[in-house]
Amino acid sequence: MLQKPERLIVDGKRLDGRAFDELRPVKIVVGPLHRADGSCYIEHGKNKVxxxxxxxxxxxxxxxxxxxxxxxxxxxxxxxFSVEDRKRPGPDRRSIEISKVSREALESVILKEYFPRSTIDIFVEILQADAGTRVAALNAASVALADAGIPMKGLVSACSVGKVDDTLVLDLSKEEDNYGQADMPVAIVANTGEIAFLQMDGHMTQEEFRKALEMAIDGCKQIYKLQREALLAKYGGLENE
Amino acid sequence: MGREIVIPGDLLSNDRRKAGEGTYVERGKVYASIYGILDKRDKIRVIPLAGRYIPSPGDVVIGNIIEVGFAFWKVEINSPYEGVLNVTEVNRKIDLNKIDEFLNVGDMIIGRVKKIDPAMRVELTLKGEKFFGKIKDGRVIEIAHTRVPRVIGRGGSMISLLKKETGCSIYVGQNGRIWIKGDENSMDILASAIALIEREAHTIGLTEKVEALIKSEKEKLRGGESATKA
Structure with missing residues (x-):
C-alpha cells in the first residue's frame, strides 16, 4: 500500500523526478484487436488501458x-485486478459517471448524422490503474474511433492537472492524486482548442484554476501529438514511398 | 499522386468548394473528418482505411437473405443497414404464396441498391444487369469494403488481370463481397490473390506482386499434376 509521503515536492521536483509540467511516458498502439472495427492500447505511466x-x-x-x-x-x-485491493467487478457509481461524461465528450466530435438508426459502441477496459485513468481512457477511445474509420470533427485529447503542496502540476501520479489538494481532468479537441470535458475535485483559487487550465491544455496538445504520431505510424511504410 | 495520411481535424484547404468525401467544412475551411489517405486530384477527399460499408444508390452489392416477408425479402449486405428486396424488383412473376421458392433464407443474391431514404432504409433491385439474381454456383469471398477499389484497379486494370490469368469470372460487390466462378483450382488461386490484395492494399507495386503470386501458384499446381502422373 501507498504510504502518505511527508512532502510531495522535494527540492523543486516531484517524487518521480518529473518537472511540474512534464507528462508521464505514454505509449500508444493502434489496432491491437482484430475482431473490433477499431482499437487502441495505451500505457500512460503505470496505467494500462x-x-x-x-x-x-x-x-x-x-x-x-x-x-x-x-x-x-x-x-x-x-x-x-486493476487496483491494489481487488475491485468488485461490474459498473459502480464512479464508472457510470465516468462513462457518461466521457461519452458526452466524444459525442461532441463524432459526426453522428452520417449514420441514422445505428450505434457506435466504445468499450474501454482499465487493465491497470495508476491515477488519471479517465483521461487515458478518453485518449485511447478517441484513437480507436479514428482507427474504426468513424467520421469526427477532430481527435479528443485529454490530460489531468492538479495541485499538490500548493503547486500546480501536470498529469498527477498516484501519490499526488491521493494526497494532493486538487485534481482536474481536462479534454480538448486539439485542432479547434474547444474544451470537450472538464471536471474538478478539490480546491483552487480562480487564479490557480486559470493557470491550471492553461497547463492542462498544453498537456493535451502534447498528447495529441503522440496520438497523431501513433495513427500515422500504423501505415508508416506509406509515407516514405 | 500524393499519399499523405491525414487524421480527423486536419486542415486540408481554405477553398470550401473543393470539399469532397471524408471531409467537412467549418467557417469556410475544409477539414478531414476521417482517418485515411488524402487525395488532392480534382476535389479534396480522404480515402478511408477502415470503416463499415454504407450503401449508396447504384452500388452493386452481394447479400444474404435473412428473412422472407409477404412480398419482400430482407437482405444482409455487410453493413449496419439491411436491404429490402421487393418482389416487384425481380425479373419474373412470383406467386406470392410461393415466394420462398425463388429465394429463401440463406440464399445469396447479387443486385443493385435502388434507393435509400433519409432514415437509411435500403431498397434493392435485381433488375438491370444480366448477372443479377440468385448466386447458384462459384464462391463468395469477403474482404474489407475499403479494399474494393484496389481489387478493381485503376480503370479496371487489376480485375482484368485477375480474369485473364485465372480464367474465372469475377463480380465485385461494393460491400466487400466478391463472387467468383470457375474451376476449383483457378478459384483457389484467385482467392489467394484477392487475399494478397486485401492484405497489402496500401503498398506500392501491388500488380507485380499479384502477378508473381498467380504465376508461382500455377507452377505449384502444374508440379503437383506431373507428380501424380509420375
Whole structure:
C-alpha cells in the first residue's frame, strides 16, 4: 500500500523526478484487436488501458435507435485486478459517471448524422490503474474511433492537472492524486482548442484554476501529438514511398 | 499522386468548394473528418482505411437473405443497414404464396441498391444487369469494403488481370463481397490473390506482386499434376 509521503515536492521536483509540467511516458498502439472495427492500447505511466470500438452497427435493443443520427455508447470499466485491493467487478457509481461524461465528450466530435438508426459502441477496459485513468481512457477511445474509420470533427485529447503542496502540476501520479489538494481532468479537441470535458475535485483559487487550465491544455496538445504520431505510424511504410 | 495520411481535424484547404468525401467544412475551411489517405486530384477527399460499408444508390452489392416477408425479402449486405428486396424488383412473376421458392433464407443474391431514404432504409433491385439474381454456383469471398477499389484497379486494370490469368469470372460487390466462378483450382488461386490484395492494399507495386503470386501458384499446381502422373 501507498504510504502518505511527508512532502510531495522535494527540492523543486516531484517524487518521480518529473518537472511540474512534464507528462508521464505514454505509449500508444493502434489496432491491437482484430475482431473490433477499431482499437487502441495505451500505457500512460503505470496505467494500462485497452479501448475497442464497434460500429456503426444495428442498435439493440431497437427502441434506443434514433431516426436522425447514430447513438454513442461508452463503457468505462475497471478490471477487478486493476487496483491494489481487488475491485468488485461490474459498473459502480464512479464508472457510470465516468462513462457518461466521457461519452458526452466524444459525442461532441463524432459526426453522428452520417449514420441514422445505428450505434457506435466504445468499450474501454482499465487493465491497470495508476491515477488519471479517465483521461487515458478518453485518449485511447478517441484513437480507436479514428482507427474504426468513424467520421469526427477532430481527435479528443485529454490530460489531468492538479495541485499538490500548493503547486500546480501536470498529469498527477498516484501519490499526488491521493494526497494532493486538487485534481482536474481536462479534454480538448486539439485542432479547434474547444474544451470537450472538464471536471474538478478539490480546491483552487480562480487564479490557480486559470493557470491550471492553461497547463492542462498544453498537456493535451502534447498528447495529441503522440496520438497523431501513433495513427500515422500504423501505415508508416506509406509515407516514405 | 500524393499519399499523405491525414487524421480527423486536419486542415486540408481554405477553398470550401473543393470539399469532397471524408471531409467537412467549418467557417469556410475544409477539414478531414476521417482517418485515411488524402487525395488532392480534382476535389479534396480522404480515402478511408477502415470503416463499415454504407450503401449508396447504384452500388452493386452481394447479400444474404435473412428473412422472407409477404412480398419482400430482407437482405444482409455487410453493413449496419439491411436491404429490402421487393418482389416487384425481380425479373419474373412470383406467386406470392410461393415466394420462398425463388429465394429463401440463406440464399445469396447479387443486385443493385435502388434507393435509400433519409432514415437509411435500403431498397434493392435485381433488375438491370444480366448477372443479377440468385448466386447458384462459384464462391463468395469477403474482404474489407475499403479494399474494393484496389481489387478493381485503376480503370479496371487489376480485375482484368485477375480474369485473364485465372480464367474465372469475377463480380465485385461494393460491400466487400466478391463472387467468383470457375474451376476449383483457378478459384483457389484467385482467392489467394484477392487475399494478397486485401492484405497489402496500401503498398506500392501491388500488380507485380499479384502477378508473381498467380504465376508461382500455377507452377505449384502444374508440379503437383506431373507428380501424380509420375
Amino acid at each position: 485497452m479501448a475497442a470500438v464497434y460500429g456503426p452497427r444495428e442498435v439493440h435493443p431497437k427502441h434506443l435507435q434514433e431516426v436522425t443520427h447514430a447513438i454513442v455508447r461508452y463503457r468505462y470499466n475497471m478490471a477487478p
